[in-house]
Amino acid sequence: MITLEVTPKQVKAISLLVTGMTGREVAKKVGVSYQTVSEWNNDPVFSVYVNQLKQEALDEARDKLRGLALEAVNSLQDLMINAKNEEVRRKASLNILEMTGLLNPNSGLYGFGIGPTSLSKYKSDEDYKRQIEKLTSNLTY
Numbered sequence: 001m002i003t004l005e006v007t008p009k010q011v012k013a014i015s016l017l018v019t020g021m022t023g024r025e026v027a028k029k030v031g032v033s034y035q036t037v038s039e040w041n042n043d044p045v046f047s048v049y050v051n052q053l054k055q056e057a058l059d060e061a062r063d064k065l066r067g068l069a070l071e072a073v074n075s076l077q078d079l080m081i082n083a084k085n086e087e088v089r090r091k092a093s094l095n096i097l098e099m100t101g102l103l104n105p106n107s108g109l110y111g112f113g114i115g116p117t118s119l120s121k122y123k124s125d126e127d128y129k130r131q132i133e134k135l136t137s138n139l140t141y
Contacts (some may be wrong), residue, residue, distance in 0.1 A: 005045070006045060006046060006049060009030050009031070009032060010040055010046055010049075011049075012029070012030050013026050013029075013030045013032075013037060013040060014046065014049050014050050014053060016029055016030070017041075017050055018050060018057060019052055020055040023038060023041065031087040036077075048096035073096075076092050076095060077092075077096075078098055079091050079092035080096065116121070
């Protein structure tokens with residue numbers, strides 16, 4: 001995480017905004033005006049912190065969902081194979097095909113997360129990452 005300077009009130013506001021509170025609710029909790037919270041939201045340093053914490057929360061949620069994925073797949077498989085109701089079996093089958101991208105190959109799900117499958121794509125992805133790292137490492141606040 002980038003280390004940027006924010007006030008203690010801004011730190012509190014950031015954590016409240018990340019939980020989904022509105023600017024008005026945050027202003028009341030922090031003891032500042034709504035105008036102040038609006039100004040903070042327009043400050044790049046403040047926005048970077050909010051976005052970093054939102055990303056961390058999203059990553060944590062995704063990790064928890066990934067942990068449940070096998071159980072979800074097992075449940076769908078059980079429904080698909082063992083449900084007495086034909087419509088339940090059909091829907092489970094369609095859900096599996098949809099989630100794997102096999103139902104609609106243009107959904108972006110087919111092959112999601114596999115990574116580059118050619119050396120040229122691998123190199124271009126690595127070049128892109130290095131360019132982003134170089135650009136962000138030169139940022140000063």
